[in-house]
Amino acid sequence: MRVLLTGHQGYLGTLASPMLAAAGHEVTGLDSGLYADCILGDLEQPDPPALAVDLRDVTVEQLEGFDAVIHLAALSNDPLGSLAPEHTYDINHHASTRLARLAKEAGVGRFVYASTCSVYGASGTADVLDEEAPMKPVTPYAESKVRVESDLVDLASDEFVPVSMRNATAFGFSPRLRADIVLNNLVGHAVLSGRILVMSDGTPWRPLCHGRDIVAAAIAAMEAPAEVVRARAFNVGRTDNNVQVRDIAEAVKVAVPEAELIVTGETGGDPRSYRVDFSRIEKELPEFRAAWSVADGAAELLREYRARGLTQETFDRRFTRLAVLHARQEAGTLDATLRPV
Ligand SMILES: NC(=O)c1ccc[n+]([C@@H]2O[C@H](COP(=O)([O-])OP(=O)(O)OC[C@H]3O[C@@H](n4cnc5c(N)ncnc54)[C@H](O)[C@@H]3O)[C@@H](O)[C@H]2O)c1
Numbered sequence: 528m529r530v531l532l533t534g535h536q537g538y539l540g541t542l543a544s545p546m547l548a549a550a551g552h553e554v555t556g557l558d559s560g561l562y563a564d565c566i567l568g569d570l571e572q573p574d575p576p577a578l579a580v581d582l583r584d585v586t587v588e589q590l591e592g593f594d595a596v597i598h599l600a601a602l603s604n605d606p607l608g609s610l611a612p613e614h615t616y617d618i619n620h621h622a623s624t625r626l627a628r629l630a631k632e633a634g635v636g637r638f639v640y641a642s643t644c645s646v647y648g649a650s651g652t653a654d655v656l657d658e659e660a661p662m663k664p665v666t667p668y669a670e671s672k673v674r675v676e677s678d679l680v681d682l683a684s685d686e687f688v689p690v691s692m693r694n695a696t697a698f699g700f701s702p703r704l705r706a707d708i709v710l711n712n713l714v715g716h717a718v719l720s721g722r723i724l725v726m727s728d729g730t731p732w733r734p735l736c737h738g739r740d741i742v743a744a745a746i747a748a749m750e751a752p753a754e755v756v757r758a759r760a761f762n763v764g765r766t767d768n769n770v771q772v773r774d775i776a777e778a779v780k781v782a783v784p785e786a787e788l789i790v791t792g793e794t795g796g797d798p799r800s801y802r803v804d805f806s807r808i809e810k811e812l813p814e815f816r817a818a819w820s821v822a823d824g825a826a827e828l829l830r831e832y833r834a835r836g837l838t839q840e841t842f843d844r845r846f847t848r849l850a851v852l853h854a855r856q857e858a859g860t861l862d863a864t865l866r867p868v
Pocket residue numbers: 533534535536537538539540557558559560561562563580581582583598599600601602603604618641642643644693694695696697698705708848
């Protein structure tokens with residue numbers, strides 16, 4: 528298929544381009560390059576050819592000729608969204624829905640949307656949540672994902688097949704690293720400071736999924752029969768990667784045994800706690816299997832951090848989304864609306 532991959536210069540997009548190419552698809556990227564230079568070591572493959580355009584400015588003509596869009600571009604985490612809620616709604620909601628509408632108009636058949644398990648938010652229940660569970664977003668980021676999912680259901684037709692992938696929190700190595708997701712963060716601190724610091728009592732539940740598995744799920748959804756995925760949502764992850772934060776910290780301790788594990792016991796300001804049911808994707812997209820455990824991911828991260836020479840400076844400044852955007856705005860290379868200048 529001819530695939531437009533938005534966000535191809537992000538953490539997941541950098542994994543997705545080579546995986547799509549290996550699956551026989553022809554990839555064109557679209558990214559405003561917020562983190563284009565935020566690479567640890569070398570890229571495994573050069574970036575694909577791309578439309579150099581902000582998501583907010585894409586035109587219907589630019590979308591003609593594609594068979595599918597995999598839409599990853601976004602302001603991509605909860606704290607980032609809370610800092611700049613108006614840009615989060617602008618990019619993550621309005622520009623995403625507009626992209627889908629224009630893709631439909633251009634005759635693109637498939638639209639795979641990167642949503643998030645954060646839509647379940649403060650679930651207030653110990654039950655395991657399937658796709659029919661109520662959505663209780665607690666941040667502008669998660670709210671924007673809920674709104675796009677709903678818009679996509681309205682846009683679905685015989686010819687236009689949107690699907691929402693509710694991805695668990697990612698982990699694992701990508702050359703365009705992210706340090707601000709829990710496992711990547713804890714392994715980084717363990718390696719750099721010798722401490723595994725859990726700033727809570729460690730009890731909140733988090734579903735985790737390796738970045739490569741998230742990409743594999745998107746590819747499986749793009750290739751699946753239209754009637755299986757049209758206007759539907761799929762939780763993306765695996766059941767035994769529903770873990771409590773203290774389990775994640777313990778997996779890091781196994782990978783980096785010399786590091787000291789400290790659980791502060793605070794009840795933090797983050798109300799998110801949820802366990803997620805992954806049986807729909809297991810049954811209905813049988814091509815997909817989430818391969819990576821949290822322990823395997825911790826070992827991979829340790830290996831890559833050491834081999835590629837991670838430092839405290841790069842960890843804090845180059846691979847933490849919020850810090851990168853602040854620094855670029857201060858340097859004048861990004862305007863107040865997060866457009867490169
Ligand atoms: N990483 C996770 O834990 C996770 C979990 C669930 C869902 N997701 C979703 O998956 C997607 C990809 O996540 P990621 O971790 O790779 O994020 P990322 O921040 O690493 O990458 C996002 C990319 O989008 C681009 N982008 C942002 N605004 C843009 C705009 N206006 N125009 C063009 N490009 C723009 C950025 O430059 C960046 O390259 C996001 O939609 C995110 O919400 C991620």
